[in-house]
Amino acid sequence: MLAKTFGSAVYGVDASIITVEVNVSAGTKFLMVGLPDNAVKESEQRVESAIKYFGYSMPRIKTVVNLAPADIKKEGSAYDLPIALGILKASGQLTTEALEQYIIMGELSLDGLLRPIKGVLPIAIEARKKGFKGFILPKENASEAAIVDKLDIIGVETINEAIEFVEGRLEIEPLKKDTRSIFEDTYDGYEADFAQVQGQENIKRALEIAAAGGHNVIMIGPPGAGKTMLAKRLPSILPPLNLHEALETTKIHSVAGKLGAHASLVATRPFRSPHHTISDVALVGGGGIPQPGEISLANNGVLFLDELPEFKRTVLEVMRQPLEERRVTISRAKVSIDFPANFMLVASMNPCPCGYYNHPEKECVCPPGTVQRYLNRVSGPLLDRIDLHVEVTPVSFDEMTADRQAETSTQIRERVISARLLQTERFKDHPTIFSNAMMPPPMVKDICQINEAGKKLLKTAMERLGLSARAYDRILKVSRTIADLAGTEEIRIEHLAEAIQYRSLDREGWAG
Template identity: 65%
Template sequence: MLVKVYGSAVFGIEATTITVEVNIDKGIGYHLVGLPDKAVSESSYRISAALANNSYKLPGKKIIINMAPADIRKEGAAYDLTLAVGILAASNQIKSEQIDEYIIMGELSLDGSLQPIKGALPIAIKAREEGFKHFILPKENAKEAAIVNDLNILGVDNIMEVINHFDGNKLIVPTTVDTRAEFYKHIDFPEFDFADVKGQESIKRCMEIAAAGGHNIILIGPPGAGKTMLAKRLPSILPPMTLHEALETTKIHSVVGKVKNTGLMYQRPFRSPHHTISDVALVGGGQYPQPGEISLAHNGVLFLDELPEFKRTVLEVMRQPLEDREVTISRARFTVNYPSSFMLVASMNPSPSGYFNNPDSPVTSSPAEMQRYLSKISGPLLDRIDIHIEVTPVPFDKLSDERKGESSVDIRKRVTHAREIQTTRFKDFENIHYNAQMNVKQIREFCKLSEESKNLLKIAMEKLNLSARAYDRILKVSRTIADLASSRNIQSEHITEAIQYRSLDREGWLG
């Protein structure tokens, strides 16, 4: 008897429906075809043990299973449940009248219980698009998949629940989530708050500008100045994610199995990889491509602490994603795109010793040592960072001050207002939502300067020997400062403030 059941494969962050054709005929043997990998090929052992331990069995006949389309590689153990249900249906051990309305996925344990799978959300989205009515999957992934409306999400703990469901003995209760209600209930409760930061008012101002325009920022200062503390609080002042952004972000995390029973992601991601990370782990890839840290930081913040300690090759592969806001991973047979629109926040000590031009510091470095240390970061990468700012240690009188600083909620209101201005400005542009995303054409259109501002910028360009890209960065940051001030035009004071945020370009910065 021939039976067709349906599973799904995930490539990039999109799913493709897989048709599993199970044919049982006279003879003996088990043949699995359709480009399965080792994990899929080993499924017969898990299926056999799981069925035997639940009073069912693999039929002692010739079983041929084809996973179509046959030219797509099938990876992982998530097809165990699909294959097992197909075998049970083809051997008439369960009823299969409406089995073509189901997407079925799950990894089997030997006792018949189910292990969680990766990519449940993209699979659910594809299932709804293709008109499937039900999605059977491990209960641990049910809340994640239930984000998708108009699809019955049937979470199960073991294969017996699936068998009883198809036989009509006990139907599985669908998992339901009110996505919008859950989303809006959680978005206004950041974990970290700027109210906890003592002093550092000028740095907070920088962070506010960076958040308002989506600008990349680098913090330069000695150990203990508060660089990491400030970076961790940046997501708390970014505008709340829209429902579309939350879905897109959750999809990426779903592919690598980092969502499971938490459902929709409500807070912007904050990723802080260690400086020993490889270039593949940072940008994504591998034999079976997976998203890297820059894609996991999509719609959020990527924090690179101690930037010069990262391998130069790792930093250089970030240059293209910073410009294009997506990563393309090419293989001989296919190409995968991962979105990577993130804010880069980097921190660094100004020298190997960590102390900068401070006569009272325990260890000092010569200008030559500092220059050698800074040269680990390439000029083109620094050009892609809009704001450079020096962070100085907080004096004792401010550290001991009991008064709370301005809260993240208050700063976020100003940032959100500035972002709303930018949303209106870029409403006719498909992939541009805030100032940092502007290309040269939009910069010329929306960053027009008065003669006074032009002269001011000309002097700065000549004196600091800035590149054309740095020129564009100053204009973008100026536009954001003007938006925070609700100013229609860029004023000379906005240009002046933006120029101050190019510390690493300033002549004589090294003393």
């Protein structure tokens, strides 16, 4: 007897429907075909143990399980539940005709309990698109799938509950979630706030400019100056995610299995801070069936690279293309997958190996030439993609103990949102450009025009400070953002002057 159930496979951030065909006929073997990996092949043992636990039996005649389409590799243990129900149906132990109305996914334990799976949100979206009535899945994943409306989300704890439901002996109320309400309740859920930071007003100002224009930023300063603390608070001043961005971010975290049990919508901007020992594959993504890396997990948020020169050179260089294109393409022999990678890069570094070069009080003990070699670990092409270079100095005792109330993240974010609204209007005819940082060079000349006094100042700065040619466009972009924060149409000379000071690493002889 032939039976069919339906599961799904996730490739990139999108899902494809997989038909699980089970045929029980004369013979003695159990065969599984359709390019299953080892985890899928091992489902036979889990399925047999789970159905026996609840009083059902594994057929002792020839059983063929086909995962179609057969030319796509199937990975993971999430096919256990559709395979088990298909076997029970094909062997006559289930009489229901409802199986083909549902997408069914879940990993079985030996006692029939269902374990959570990855990639639930894109599967639910695809199920609704293909016209399925509902989605039967582990109860721990139900909140995530319930983000998708017009689809019955049936969360079950055991295989027996799934059997009883499809047979009509158990009524399970589909889980419903008000996605917009969840989004509105959690979009501002940041614990870190700039009001907790005493002093460092110049660094806060630089991060406000970075947030307003979507600029990448690097902070250079001694240990303990507050670089990491400031970076962690950057998401709290970025404009709130809109619902489309929240769904896109949630899909990526779902595919990577980063949502956790009973989680639903990612409504706050992600902040990812990988350790400097990370590999290039872990950073950009990869694997047999490619999985998203850290740059994709930071999509619509912040990627923070602490101690930038300590990262392997190959790891840093693979970021160059994603920083330009805002996406990363992982190519394999049979498949090529695009992951979104629209993130703000925030990096920090010590000025030298000992950490105290240019320190106002402590003396650097590095030998001659060491500082320059340390800075040279970060390539010019990567620095070329970072708009703001900010020197961070330690906070004095008086600043730390001052009673003055610092600005809150909410106050700063209001100015950032106002500047972003100006940019939205400016780039309304350019659907791929959302912020000043994304402007290509031809557009910079048109939008970032400066008067003769500004040109004279910029020429003087480039000659006297030894700024490199690559700093020219960056200065104009940043000055455009500063003008947006000030609410002015023209770029004034004071806006240019402020932008020039954020090019520390471009100055000739900066490292002595």
